[in-house]
Amino acid sequence: MASRSTQILEAAARVIARRGVRGLRVEELATEAGVSTGLIYYHFKDRTGILRHTLEFINDRAERYTSTEDPDAEPLGPREELEQVLLLELQDTPEVRENSSAWGELQASAVFDPVLREDLARATLQWVQEVAVLLGQVRPLASPASLASAAERLTALIQGLSMRWLSGSLGIEHARALVTEAIEVEVAGLRQQ
Amino acid sequence: MASRSTQILEAAARVIARRGVRGLRVEELATEAGVSTGLIYYHFKDRTGILRHTLEFINDRAERYTSTEDPDAEPLGPREELEQVLLLELQDTPEVRENSSAWGELQASAVFDPVLREDLARATLQWVQEVAVLLGQVRPLASPASLASAAERLTALIQGLSMRWLSGSLGIEHARALVTEAIEVEVAGLRQQ
DNA sequence: TCAGCTTGACTGAAAATTCAGTCAATGTCA
DNA sequence: TGACATTGACTGAATTTTCAGTCAAGCTGA
Numbered sequence: 001m002a003s004r005s006t007q008i009l010e011a012a013a014r015v016i017a018r019r020g021v022r023g024l025r026v027e028e029l030a031t032e033a034g035v036s037t038g039l040i041y042y043h044f045k046d047r048t049g050i051l052r053h054t055l056e057f058i059n060d061r062a063e064r065y066t067s068t069e070d071p072d073a074e075p076l077g078p079r080e081e082l083e084q085v086l087l088l089e090l091q092d093t094p095e096v097r098e099n100s101s102a103w104g105e106l107q108a109s110a111v112f113d114p115v116l117r118e119d120l121a122r123a124t125l126q127w128v129q130e131v132a133v134l135l136g137q138v139r140p141l142a143s144p145a146s147l148a149s150a151a152e153r154l155t156a157l158i159q160g161l162s163m164r165w166l167s168g169s170l171g172i173e174h175a176r177a178l179v180t181e182a183i184e185v186e187v188a189g190l191r192q193q
Numbered sequence: 194m195a196s197r198s199t200q201i202l203e204a205a206a207r208v209i210a211r212r213g214v215r216g217l218r219v220e221e222l223a224t225e226a227g228v229s230t231g232l233i234y235y236h237f238k239d240r241t242g243i244l245r246h247t248l249e250f251i252n253d254r255a256e257r258y259t260s261t262e263d264p265d266a267e268p269l270g271p272r273e274e275l276e277q278v279l280l281l282e283l284q285d286t287p288e289v290r291e292n293s294s295a296w297g298e299l300q301a302s303a304v305f306d307p308v309l310r311e312d313l314a315r316a317t318l319q320w321v322q323e324v325a326v327l328l329g330q331v332r333p334l335a336s337p338a339s340l341a342s343a344a345e346r347l348t349a350l351i352q353g354l355s356m357r358w359l360s361g362s363l364g365i366e367h368a369r370a371l372v373t374e375a376i377e378v379e380v381a382g383l384r385q386q
Numbered sequence: 387t388c389a390g391c392t393t394g395a396c397t398g399a400a401a402a403t404t405c406a407g408t409c410a411a412t413g414t415c416a
Numbered sequence: 417t418g419a420c421a422t423t424g425a426c427t428g429a430a431t432t433t434t435c436a437g438t439c440a441a442g443c444t445g446a
Contacts, residue, residue, distance in 0.1 A: 022215040047436065108297060124357065235425070
């Protein structure tokens, strides 16, 4: 069985997905986790402590589902791997929804909270670079600069679509189709180099 | 002189740009607008009412600065007009920064606040359609569906880049360059139809 | 028994919302 | 004209609500 703290963090991820980081109420979290508010303060120092641990928890979990190192999977071509990595962010599973939602919240909060910016910028950069590498495998002759630009656009596009998906103004299937087309279009653009 | 409600809405846009939607305090808004808290409730039902009207206000204002109907300007080609409309969202002027910031916040809040979703979805749709029409003028032979998809991608891209710009992880010039390239790539993609 | 876990009622501060009353402008009628 | 009535924007102190965080007391397994 999951430990009490894990139980609380899982519940926190669900509450954040439902209400947002800024909408998380400690009492609602307690109910969701099936514990008392007191216990939450017993395990975590304060509300900020809850958020910090939850974001860490969510991040660890994201690495798990983003990982393409599944030994059972057949080896993918570079193009397929690129598609898979990008589309992983747009899946209607509770886990991905929770992660995207928390990510979006974090990004939005960073606009007003300089403390968050550094972590966020680093994480974004890492993602962009990963995508740039995958693009480079699809089009080995493209210049590093053009690969970097295309990667920045694809990742920013996914963030934009993700927001629309989460706010219910875009269906998940349509969002995925748009990303697939975007990859085609961007890869075609790289071919011109 | 602007009416009292307008004065309040202008102040609300400034406060939201500065503190975020969740950071908006009715009393701070009252001070910013140079008005009593009571008056705010006299003109707007409640806090949510303030937010809804501010969203609408921001939207109207964006239309104004997005408008290309400047009698002094020389007539633009369709491609130039498209570029101009899209790049207007990425300018480092107080008005645009304020609008983008508030817009991003409202978008992020809409993920968790059903009340805002409908207005937001409508405004987004309107923007996408405007861009689709402009794209159609650039590539008159493209199918309506492909125009709509390209417009969805371009607008979502701008929202994604906007967030990164506002959270300080992307320079405005770089963001603009990425959009210009995105237009090229998307227009090239349409040519294939 | 005792140390760590757990509860939930409670507190205080911050924030939203209300409301009784002021004031300037406008309308009305003798 | 001018005395009185009416309206509605506006104020700010009072009230209500919402929350994070605390605490004294109960539980449980080793």
